Amino acid sequence: AQSVTQLDSHVSVSEGTPVLLRCNYSSSYSPSLFWYVQHPNKGLQLLLKYTSAATLVKGINGFEAEFKKSETSFHLTKPSAHMSDAAEYFCVVSFNDYKLSFGAGTTVTVRA
Amino acid sequence: GAGVSQSPSNKVTEKGKDVELRCDPISGHTALYWYRQRLGQGLEFLIYFQGNSAPDKSGLPSDRFSAERTGESVSTLTIQRTQQEDSAVYLCASSLKVMQATQYFGPGTRLLVL
Numbered sequence: 001a002q003s004v005t006q007l008d009s010h011v012s013v014s015e016g017t018p019v020l021l022r023c024n025y026s027s028s029y030s031p032s033l034f035w036y037v038q039h040p041n042k043g044l045q046l047l048l049k050y051t052s053a054a055t056l057v058k059g060i061n062g063f064e065a066e067f068k069k070s071e072t073s074f075h076l077t078k079p080s081a082h083m084s085d086a087a088e089y090f091c092v093v094s095f096n097d098y099k100l101s102f103g104a105g106t107t108v109t110v111r112a
Numbered sequence: 113g114a115g116v117s118q119s120p121s122n123k124v125t126e127k128g129k130d131v132e133l134r135c136d137p138i139s140g141h142t143a144l145y146w147y148r149q150r151l152g153q154g155l156e157f158l159i160y161f162q163g164n165s166a167p168d169k170s171g172l173p174s175d176r177f178s179a180e181r182t183g184e185s186v187s188t189l190t191i192q193r194t195q196q197e198d199s200a201v202y203l204c205a206s207s208l209k210v211m212q213a214t215q216y217f218g219p220g221t222r223l224l225v226l
Contacts, residue, residue, distance in 0.1 A: 102154035
């Protein structure tokens with residue numbers, strides 16, 4: 001079965017410290033992978049996308065993610081958290097090129 | 113107006129009533145998708161359109177749900193005889209093409225069935 005798992009439902013960090021959001025997928029082949037962010041009362045915004053080019057993908061707002069095929073992981077990182085990063089983050093996988101499968105989401109809170 | 117827009121932003125209805133949710137995709141995007149996000153859960157795929165046709169309706173929860181798209185533009189998701197379990201945020205997305213394309217999401221319609 002193909003699935004996507006976000007390993008943390010909630011992550012709390014201090015402003016200025018690194019952020020790590022973990023995502024694993026199961027698939028019999030290399031899928032397309034995305035991270036989306038959803039701020040309160042706002043729509044989903046694409047952070048970054050992996051489609052079999054470089055394994056390290058840089059996105060908006062200083063976020064980046066690394067695709068590791070051997071670990072079937074696509075973890076999202078940011079070196080220094082900002083208060084505006086408080087939001088819900090979704091790891092998303094496309095197994096058949098159009099239907100997106102969403103992880104359950106990780107809520108990020110940033111402490112001043 | 114470059115993004116996907118949805119209306120209404122909020123809808124409160126009584127159990128048993130019909131509701132229509134509207135999505136205006138990004139101009140020129142041939143593919144359009146509907147998703148449902150229940151409280152505390154990830155998004156569920158409902159249906160997608162390639163042009164005005166819907167090749168995959170597999171995610172529609174029941175025959176009370178239907179969707180149409182006209183003019184390769186606006187789409188309407190209709191829920192008949194609403195039930196309390198239909199309460200959710202309904203999200204629409206569009207993409208330039210179907211295969212391996214980035215989907216851009218609208219702000220959603222928050223539906224509450226009393």
